[in-house]
Amino acid sequence: xxxxxxxxxxxxxxxxxxxxxxxxxxxxxxxxxxxxxxxxxxxxxxxxxxxxxxxxxxxxxxxxxxxxxxxxxxxxxxxxxxxxxxxxxxxxxxxxxxxxxxxxxxxxxxxxxxxxxxxxxxxxxxxxxxxxxxxxxxxxxxxxxxxxxxxxxxxxxxxxxxxxxxxxxxxxxxxxxxxxxxxxxxxxxxxxxxxxxxxxxxxxxxxxxxxxxxxxxxxxxxxxxxxxxxxxxxxxxxxxxxxxxxxxxxxxxxxxxxxxxxxxxxxxxxxxxxxxxxxxxxxxxxxxxxxxxxxxxxxxxxxxxxxxxxxxxxxxxxxxxxxxxxxxx
Ligand code: CUA
Numbered sequence: 414x415x416x417x418x419x420x421x422x423x424x425x426x427x428x429x430x431x432x433x434x435x436x437x438x439x440x441x442x443x444x445x446x447x448x449x450x451x452x453x454x455x456x457x458x459x460x461x462x463x464x465x466x467x468x469x470x471x472x473x474x475x476x477x478x479x480x481x482x483x484x485x486x487x488x489x490x491x492x493x494x495x496x497x498x499x500x501x502x503x504x505x506x507x508x509x510x511x512x513x514x515x516x517x518x519x520x521x522x523x524x525x526x527x528x529x530x531x532x533x534x535x536x537x538x539x540x541x542x543x544x545x546x547x548x549x550x551x552x553x554x555x556x557x558x559x560x561x562x563x564x565x566x567x568x569x570x571x572x573x574x575x576x577x578x579x580x581x582x583x584x585x586x587x588x589x590x591x592x593x594x595x596x597x598x599x600x601x602x603x604x605x606x607x608x609x610x611x612x613x614x615x616x617x618x619x620x621x622x623x624x625x626x627x628x629x630x631x632x633x634x635x636x637x638x639x640x641x642x643x644x645x646x647x648x649x650x651x652x653x654x655x656x657x658x659x660x661x662x663x664x665x666x667x668x669x670x671x672x673x674x675x676x677x678x679x680x681x682x683x684x685x686x687x688x689x690x691x692x693x694x695x696x697x698x699x700x701x702x703x704x705x706x707x708x709x710x711x712x713x714x715x716x717x718x719x720x721x722x723x724x725x726x727x728x729x730x731x732x733x734x735x736x737x738x739x740x741x742x
Contacts, residue, residue, distance in 0.1 A: 539577030555682030618718030624696030645673030656737025
């Protein structure tokens, strides 16, 4: 079966197809691109085919019973010699064997999906309603987590507010972020690419818009990205310098940090390299100048309940601020 056929089939099978259009990059767990997700997908197919076989057999028996019932009077016959034995075999023994078998298979998968030796540990904090990622070299980013393709990376999952769940369907199963606890997850992507992730535990009003991307780069590209992320923001010039003043003197600096400036709050995402990210508002909208303008002036029009307040700026101030933010790459 080709990858696209598999995607189509998984889209057809998934109930999510009823809710969202099946896009090309839909994050289907049945279109895996990492060893963890591949194991989960094969276990899913084993369970799917067992369930299909049982369904066909049960419907077969039902059809026979309906047809026979029509032909003869309904009667309860307690003397069928194999009757009781059949109930014990089909009602107790076979289900027990199947359930125990599936349990053992899933336990084996569970132990092998977290066995790999990770090359690096990245701390990911689930926040209301976005993700913060901290790398061992001090780099901090949000909602776009880069990893080297073909290498297992360990994620240390933390939270201080609500229970979130870190899920990148094409790469690995989901693991919860639980306040006061530390959970771990190992991710590996077979090939470079962008993989959509989603919070998978209801955590409040904007749970549905708590998405993120895992970007798997070639190892060389990943290294240069990682080094780049520790670089402080460059000194802006022209209109962008005016924008920096707006940033530092209005509400922005009260919540966000930009390395190399006096802004060092960590209530909202670190914006030192915001210009290099593909999306805004935790994967909700593409990172374009127009979207950024809308997000700054009225975040709750895009994400009702977002903790970021609206910012009142003159047209000139907003333009300068956008110039500044675009330059943070
Ligand atoms: Cu975070 Cu749902």
